[in-house]
Amino acid sequence: MLTKFETKSNRVKGLSFHSKRPWILASLHSGVIQLWDYRMGTLIDRFDEHDGPVRGVHFHKSQPLFVSGGDDYKIKVWNYKLHRCLFTLLGHLDYIRTVQFHHEYPWIVSASDDQTIRIWNWQSRTCISVLTGHNHYVMCASFHPKEDLVVSASLDQTVRVWDIGALRKKTVSPADDILRLSQMNSDLFGGVDAVVKYVLEGHDRGVNWAAFHPSLPLIVSGADDRQVKLWRMNDTKAWEVDTLRGHMNNVSCVMFHAKQDIIVSNSEDRSIRVWDVTKRTGVQTFRREHDRFWILASHPEMNLLAAGHDSGMIVFKLERERPAFAVSGDSLFYTKDRFLRFYEFSAQKDTQVMPIRRPGSTSLNQSPRTLSYSPTENAVLICSDVDGGSYELYFIPKDSIGRGDSLQEAKRGPGGSAVFVARNRFAVLEKSNNQVLVKNLKNEIVKKSALPIAADAIFYAGTGNLLCRAEDRVVIFDLQQRLVLGELQTPFVKYVVWSHDMENVALLSKHAIIIASKKLVHQCTLHETIRVKSGAWDDNGVFIYTTLNHIKYCLPNGDSGIIRTLDVPIYITKVSGNTIFCLDRDGKNRSIVIDATEYIFKLSLLKKRYDHVMSMIRNSQLCGEAVIAYLQQKGFPDVALHFVKDERTRFNLAIESGNIQIAVASATAIDEKDYWYRLGVEALRQGNAGIVEYAYQRTKNFERLSFLYLITGNIEKLSKMMKIAEVKNDVMGQFHNALYLGDVRERVKILENVGHLPLAYITASTHGLQDIAERLAAELGDNVPSLPEGKTASLLMPRAPVMCSGDWPLLRVMKGIFEGGLDNIGRGAADEEDEAADGDWGEELDMVDVDGLQNGDVTTILEDGEEAAENEEEAGWELEDLELPPEADTPRASVNARSSVFVAPTPGMPVSQIWVQRSSLAAEHAAAGNFDTAMRLLSRQLGIKNFAPLRPMFLDLHTGSHSYLRAFSSAPVISLAVERGWNESASPNVRGPPALVFNFSQLEEKLKAGYKATTTGKFTEALRLFISILHTIPLIVVESRREVDEVKELIIIVKEYVLGLQIELKRREVKDDPVRQQELAAYFTHCNLQMPHLRLALQNAMTVCFKAKNLATAANFARRLLETNPTLESQARTARQVLQAAERNMTDSAQLNYDFRNPFVTCGATYVPIYRGQKDVSCPYCSSRFVPSQEGQLCTVCDLAVVGADASGLLCSPSQIR
DSSP, X not given: OEXXXXXXXXXXXXXXEOSSSSEEEEEETTSOEEEEETTTTEEEEEEOOOSSOEEEEEEOSSSSEEEEEETTSOEEEEETTTTEEEEEEOOOSSOEEEEEEOSSSSEEEEEETTSEEEEEETTTTEEEEEEEOOSSOEEEEEEOSSSSEEEEEETTXXXXXXXXXXXHHHHHOTTOHHHHHXXXXXHHHOOSXXXXXXXXXXXXXXXXXXXXXXXXXXXXXEEXXXXXEEEEEOSSOEEEXXXXXXXXXXXXXEEEOSSSXXXXXXXXXXXXXXXXXXXTEEEEEEEOSSOOEEEEEEOSSSSOEEEEETTEEEEEESSOOOOOEEXXXXXXXXXXXXXXXXXXXXXXXXXXXXXXXXXXXXXSOOSEEEEEEETTTTEEEEXXXXXXXXXXXXXXXXXXXXXXXXXXXXXXEEOSOEEEEETTEEEEEETTTTEEEEEETTSOEEEEEEOSSOOSEEEEOSTTEEEEEOSSEEEEEETTTTEEEEEEEOSOEEEEEXXXXXXXXXXXXXXXXXXXXXXXXXXXXXXXXXXXXXXEEOTTSOEEEEESSEEEEEOTTSOEEEEEEXXXXXXXXXEETTEEEEEETTSOEEEEEOOOHHHXXXXXXXXTOHHHHHHHHHHSOOOSHHHHHHHHXXXXXXXXXXXXXXHHHHHHHHHHHTOHHHHHHHHHHHOOHHHHHHHHHHHHHTTOHHHHHHHHHHTTOHHHHHHHHHHHTOHHHHHHHHHHHHHTTOHHHXXXXXXXXXXXXXXXXXXXXXXXXXXXXXXXHHTTOHHHHHHHHHHHGXXXXXXXXXXOOOOOOOOOOSSOSOOOOOOOOOXXXXXXXXXXXXXXXXXXXXXXXXXXXXXXXXXXXXXGSOGGGGGGSOOTTOSOGGGHHHHSSOOSOOOOOGGGOOOTTHHHHOTTSOOOOOOOOOHHHHHHHHOOOHHHHHHTTOHHHHHXXXXXXXXXXOOGGGHHHHHHHXXXXXXXXXXXXXXXXXXXXXXXXXXXXXXXXXXXXXXOSOOHHHHHHHHHHHHHHHHTTOHHHHHHHHHHHHHHGGGOOOSSHHHHHHHHHHHHHHHHHHHHHHHHHHHHHOTTOHHHHHHHHHHHTTSOOOHHHHHHHHHHXXXXXXXXXXXXHHXXXXXXXXXXXXXXXXXXXXXXXXXXXXXXXXXXXXXXXXXXXXXXXXXXXXXXXXXXXXXOEEOTTTOOEEXXXXXXXXXTTTSSBBTTOOOOOOOOOXXXXX
């Protein structure tokens, strides 16, 4: 049994599946009716108007109705869309056991403990027939699916079949008077519309259930005598065929399966039993611990069953419906109805290949689960659950495809799962002792291999590799080397789908999809509420998958979306272009054409393939809130603008992308205060004073407007503002404007007018307006305020503005790919903004001169002809908008129409672009200004990840390879490329490589300076010099192969010094740890230094150890120092004295982590020795060695590359590429 859904509730007495939606109704002993979505596992609704248990419930086939019958003698008809009961049918005099809609007529049949069966018309809401004849409770009644029959079961130990043909005739033509008379009598005497056709006697106790076969003349019944009986009927009689015994208690419900030859019954003995109709034997039994079963229901269209019990219900399937299949290139092998079949995708041709054996046992779920195919040997492995898990190996005869009749005996064996791992080898999982047996095609064991985890299934993972699955993880295991190549924590994985290039894998579990790389490095996880069914990779590396009701996609970054909805579940076999090939549950091949535009668009955005994005925007109808929200979320509001027609959304996107023109147009169309205010804020941020002013004017925001005029120095308009405030009688506004203008007389006048005479007097007298002050003093009389003594007053006057009223100067930058290319689609901004903004638009396009720029900003100056070709037509010459009268507006297209018009020549390819195309050297890309490709090259060649130290050098290279010419003030600056190795005789059209500011001879100078600093003991200075050499080398270009070798040699020399100096500086820090001090001093002597520096290091180590009483170690250093034949007599003398002292007492007072007899290198991060034979990892650039735990960290020596990264090696000369 495959349980699909389970609920916990009161006892379930009635169940009904909806024919189309994934819904099931459950009526409970408590009187509640629940409506569940079994696919999502959620309770949709509950209906509780019945008083007491509800024993019967049924969905209508096509209307949004269901009917219920309960112990309150009521039948209620409900509309689930309106969430309410429409009406109640009254007439039964006791509990109602079952209710059912007729599949065609507007009838309901109900069975009741009042010993009658009633048929109701739910449209006229009347009882149209009462079937009397049973003499005990009627436990169930149901219509025949096709004929005019009703079957009923009663505790009077009989099953009755009723003929309702007369009732149908009466419904079809109810005009006859006699029939009308009989209708009046029917309520009194039980009518003649329904007659008993057969009474089936045979059960010894009361019968609980009887049901028709969907197509054959069979009836099945179950009773309190614990038996299930099978009956057959013809036109004249009915008879008992067989009895199925096995239940241990009353059989409560029994039914035929719609698609298979089986009977399903359940009982109060807490079991569900499945019986084979043809063999009349029990096939399988499913038991529950404590719950008695009461009711069964089967889905009208799908292979689903449901059973209600004491504490809830279960929705289940008896068998898997997923066909086993394997895809190989253009072909698909799959199993269907005990045959192996072959399908060709390109020709869409389906053929039968060969029969595969029928399972010997009678139990369910014996069909093939998985299929594995070896194309070279034409062999197929089929695994199933037969005998607790076994496999069969078949060989496909070359000529048999198409005939499909040759039966061959398969090679068999036990094993939970078996897959091909090579051309002629397959692996079988032996669960009992957790090992894999590798077998050849003769089914002989070649090799055994224990697995690293307790696996319960294995999948193919590339030649010789297995993906092993446990409950909570998967691992990739190499069978040759018996190594684990990768491991990942996952939910329980059901299916594994590899991409075409075997680089990525999708792991499908019930409710999640995990995408990982071939080494099981996690990339993303998707969670689905509805069960995931299948998936396949398309040609672009997008994973397409299906749930029960959708086809969806998953992009490499984890973004997902719906492609389309499904009516029935499918299993994807292959995705090719915009066609999805799949198998349905009947094993039929189908192809579905999908619209891939949305996910290809998102993929192009993700991969920064903007040319694709452009063409898709132009050519396809990619609209919708989702796409706009996606673009906004991913930081492309400017692209989203081109999809949107709604002005409010346009405004929001324009503000977000800083597009003032469109924002003005939208704000004008919307014309709401809030939008003008937001426009003003954005325009102010951009320094577009004209638009800010316009926005404030539209919202009549006078305070802000005054302040704007103050900071832009527009004195003239400030005085206007003061007049406006006076007209509007806004005293405070008047006073502010007077203050901004520095107009003292006006301020005094305002204060006087509003009656603040003391303030007016003080203002006048402090500003020296004596005549006014005297006049006011006379008015005030004795109340003249006294001015403070000894204060020096300062004048409240606004400064004269440095720059008046213009917009902020703008830098010229390249147009984004989306702006130029999309102008012809995006609606142009509204026309009226030009005059509205006081003619202040594009008034001055001030160019900032080059000298004022920061080093990094030089790149922003538009290099001559650096614009992308596609932006040329629209954006090439639009330096300034001319304010032409409307009638002079000519359409753009007319330019090409008249040949007399001057057409600008198309620009050639910029030199920087030529440099980039010709070179794989990072330095030349940086010089051309292509920093991102330079970084990508360095990352690939040297594993560099930290580019911060290289940033100034990149900028120096770029600045140094260009010269800038000033023509005259209004023209743009012209940039010129400076080339390397130019001479008089060179052809003017052939471009040389860029001139570079760094060269090898500079590094040699720096190296000498570093040596000198080391000798004099300036270690910090020396370390700075050596590190700067390491940082410059990646951006050096040399000509010959010999120089390349010198550069590589230089890296090794400098790396040794950097490591040594870092160790020595570290030693000076750890003053309180003498043992560590000695160790570091000892390691310093093992760096590959120049002889004078080595002698100093040895002398240093010898001194440190001697002072710490480690005489034996000190003696070793003294010996090594003497072996170098020191030129300084003082060094030699000290060494000899140490040796003599040590020979008297050859001991060490402290144990050091230092063994001079065993060759070692020092770890660059932890400063511990890595002896010969121990594992280590190295930096791909400077080749420093590290302990394995440092893998993936930044190299501490060069501070550029990632330890242990893959890299192709230093590329510093064109001669390496030729």
